[in-house]
Amino acid sequence: MLRKRLVVQLSESYESVMKLLLLAKQGRLTLKEASLKANDGVIIADLVFEGPPEKIQWFMLKTSGSPYVLECKKIE
Amino acid sequence: MKASDALVRKMEDLGVEIVFGIPGGANLPLYDSLYDSNIRSVLTKHEQHAVHAAEGYARVKKRPGIALATSGPGATNLVTGLVNAAMDSAPLVALTGQVVRSFMGTDAFQEADIVDVALPHVKYATVVLDSSKLVKEFVSAYKCAMSGRPGPTLLDLPRDVQQEDIGEFEGIDETVEPRFLKQSLPPDEILLEKAAEFIVEAKRVCILVGGGAYYSDASKEILKLAEILNAAVITTTPGKTAVDESHPNVLGVVGMHGRFESNLAVIDSDLVLCLGTRLSDRAIGPPSEFKKSRRIIHIDVDASEIGKNVIPDVGISCDAKLALSRLIDILSTKRFSPKDPGWVLGLKEIGRSFDEYMFGQADRSRLSSWKIVKVIRDELPRSAIVTTGVGQHQMWAQLYFKVLEPGTFITSAGLGTMGFGLPAAMGAKAAAPDRIVLNMDGDGSFLMTCQALGTIVEYDFPVITVVFDNRALGMVRQWQDLFYKKRFKDVDIEDRTNLIKLAEAFGVEGLFVNSYEELRIALRRAIRNDEAIVIDVPIDKDEKVFPMVPPGKWLADVILPPGFSNNVEETASSPAK
Ligand SMILES: Cc1ncc(C[n+]2csc(CCOP(=O)(O)OP(=O)(O)O)c2C)c(N)n1
Numbered sequence: 001m002l003r004k005r006l007v008v009q010l011s012e013s014y015e016s017v018m019k020l021l022l023l024a025k026q027g028r029l030t031l032k033e034a035s036l037k038a039n040d041g042v043i044i045a046d047l048v049f050e051g052p053p054e055k056i057q058w059f060m061l062k063t064s065g066s067p068y069v070l071e072c073k074k075i076e
Numbered sequence: 077m078k079a080s081d082a083l084v085r086k087m088e089d090l091g092v093e094i095v096f097g098i099p100g101g102a103n104l105p106l107y108d109s110l111y112d113s114n115i116r117s118v119l120t121k122h123e124q125h126a127v128h129a130a131e132g133y134a135r136v137k138k139r140p141g142i143a144l145a146t147s148g149p150g151a152t153n154l155v156t157g158l159v160n161a162a163m164d165s166a167p168l169v170a171l172t173g174q175v176v177r178s179f180m181g182t183d184a185f186q187e188a189d190i191v192d193v194a195l196p197h198v199k200y201a202t203v204v205l206d207s208s209k210l211v212k213e214f215v216s217a218y219k220c221a222m223s224g225r226p227g228p229t230l231l232d233l234p235r236d237v238q239q240e241d242i243g244e245f246e247g248i249d250e251t252v253e254p255r256f257l258k259q260s261l262p263p264d265e266i267l268l269e270k271a272a273e274f275i276v277e278a279k280r281v282c283i284l285v286g287g288g289a290y291y292s293d294a295s296k297e298i299l300k301l302a303e304i305l306n307a308a309v310i311t312t313t314p315g316k317t318a319v320d321e322s323h324p325n326v327l328g329v330v331g332m333h334g335r336f337e338s339n340l341a342v343i344d345s346d347l348v349l350c351l352g353t354r355l356s357d358r359a360i361g362p363p364s365e366f367k368k369s370r371r372i373i374h375i376d377v378d379a380s381e382i383g384k385n386v387i388p389d390v391g392i393s394c395d396a397k398l399a400l401s402r403l404i405d406i407l408s409t410k411r412f413s414p415k416d417p418g419w420v421l422g423l424k425e426i427g428r429s430f431d432e433y434m435f436g437q438a439d440r441s442r443l444s445s446w447k448i449v450k451v452i453r454d455e456l457p458r459s460a461i462v463t464t465g466v467g468q469h470q471m472w473a474q475l476y477f478k479v480l481e482p483g484t485f486i487t488s489a490g491l492g493t494m495g496f497g498l499p500a501a502m503g504a505k506a507a508a509p510d511r512i513v514l515n516m517d518g519d520g521s522f523l524m525t526c527q528a529l530g531t532i533v534e535y536d537f538p539v540i541t542v543v544f545d546n547r548a549l550g551m552v553r554q555w556q557d558l559f560y561k562k563r564f565k566d567v568d569i570e571d572r573t574n575l576i577k578l579a580e581a582f583g584v585e586g587l588f589v590n591s592y593e594e595l596r597i598a599l600r601r602a603i604r605n606d607e608a609i610v611i612d613v614p615i616d617k618d619e620k621v622f623p624m625v626p627p628g629k630w631l632a633d634v635i636l637p638p639g640f641s642n643n644v645e646e647t648a649s650s651p652a653k
Contacts, residue, residue, distance in 0.1 A: 061379040067258070070255060
């Protein structure tokens with residue numbers, strides 16, 4: 001199990017936040033912490049997930065390919 | 077200008093020529109705008125037909141099909157088709173009406189939160205709340221459906237948004253943001269070099285072709301590479317449509333109901349090059365077994381597919397055609413001893429003896445499904461498009477119907493949606509009016525969406541339907557037979573629905589045939605006249621689809637037809653020796 005903090009920049013809509021969490025659910029990641037901030041047409045989601053490394057990797061690739069996501073960064 | 081007028085204008089600009097759907101209170105402004113447009117709108121009998129037809133259209137045209145529905149039940153009726161399109165990566169855009177903005181969130185009449193219902197499955201969905209953004213949103217949703225890995229998108233349009241005046245059409249900013257156009261990058265050269273090294277070292281190479289290869293138009297490159305490497309080309313169910321199956325290197329579909337020789341090819345290979353496939357358990361069995369004795373190279377335009385089900389030795393996130401042409405270039409600079417051509421020849425020979433065995437089986441009281449598929453293939457022109465329902469007949473089709481031109485086999489692979497065949501055939505015929513379209517259906521599947529016959533007549537989409545009529549939910553019955561001790565429960569269809577009269581009630585000729593010859597004659601006439609017909613072919617409900625790999629088992633654990641050699645290990649190693 002790996003614990004990772006990801007910072008994701010989303011377009012400002014409910015759908016983008018929901019899609020993000022739906023993808024985490026699909027990847028069977030455990031959400032440990034979450035904070036959301038809307039600013040200037042962008043939502044910054046700061047998330048801590050726990051899960052197998054390959055699932056976290058999958059989640060990052062999947063979110064990066066989503067039209068709701070502007071950027072996905074692994075912080076620690 | 078009214079927002080929905082501007083939307084329809086933009087649809088015309090983008091080349092939308094047809095939409096499938098049903099109007100209702102919440103999408104009336106859009107339908108009103110279509111009234112003055114050249115876009116052909118097809119009124120289906122059910123929204124599920126509309127979305128499957130849009131998918132059938134999209135799969136032929138390789139560009140998004142459009143499905144329209146009103147709010148509430150109209151929108152929710154689209155859901156199966158949206159998920160179906162997502163599972164098979166088919167591009168389409170659904171436009172749903174929604175209650176007016178001031179009523180949203182009040183449980184208003186026919187209010188359903190379709191965006192949230194669809195969101196887990198579609199690439200993109202949103203409620204358009206600002207009429208000035210409607211056109212831009214449509215362009216984004218349309219382009220998004222096609223870009224990278226194709227898939228469905230949905231825009232939910234409150235009625236008052238459609239209706240609103242947005243001023244001059246020309247003034248709308250229609251540029252698509254890059255996030256909607258996540259394009260495939262060129263392949264990573266270092267990874268390609270590594271892949272080429274592994275390929276050079278390998279003795280027996282399989283090329284596993286998925287549906288992505290079809291959208292990428294990679295058929296030519298696949299066959300070229302196969303010839304260079306004397307490789308066996310095998311396909312997933314969606315990948316079946318990507319290559320000409322009469323090519324000497326192509327063995328056919330692999331997996332749970334794959335061809336015997338295709339499964340043997342994987343078992344016996346030391347490298348599998350996977351193209352545009354998510355490597356579903358249906359195709360490869362347990363990933364641990366698949367990986368065990370062979371190297372895996374995985375190329376997919378969707379980076380998140382690489383390593384999702386199988387961790388490859390080399391994973392390259394790229395469009396299949398692009399990656400393959402580079403790989404062929406790199407291989408042409410390498411010196412390596414040719415791979416044994418006898419391997420594929422031996423596998424082909426096994427396939428032939430399997431076919432001979434099956435065709436040699438005496439018919440029991442009814443016609444044999446294998447032979448029906450063969451008659452259909454013999455009679456259809458090369459360019460004819462075949463769709464299927466879901467069940468045994470679908471598996472017989474995938475085993476025995478040889479695709480001769482890419483894009484001619486359309487089936488619901490990932491979701492396995494009964495009822496897909498007829499409406500998808502209707503959409504395919506709309507996309508290719510000059511080609512013959514034939515739907516191979518099961519009686520159970522056919523009865524789920526048979527009302528589409530009415531639309532087929534009304535709009536002149538002459539589709540041939542052949543019903544493999546076993547008066548049973550055959551595939552489920554087969555599972556109960558093999559894995560539930562023949563405790564048949566709710567799988568025998570006791571009603572005597574007369575499919576001939578049913579077809580006739582919709583204005584389509586219905587014909588019962590009781591021999592291969594009668595089937596041939598009926599097909600010839602329907603093909604010659606390009607006319608809609610429902611051909612009811614009785615088959616035995618005890619007939620089973622073999623080969624079958626039991627769920628969760630490795631490809632070597634295949635169940636073969638009784639009487640045919642079951643010594644897979646022995647047979648697998650013999651062709652290479
Ligand atoms: C919408 C839907 N409901 C249920 C199933 C489960 N299912 C899979 S195959 C099958 C039987 C299909 O019967 P039929 O269309 O007559 O085809 P056959 O297997 O007899 O060839 C069923 C019920 C499904 N795939 N789709």
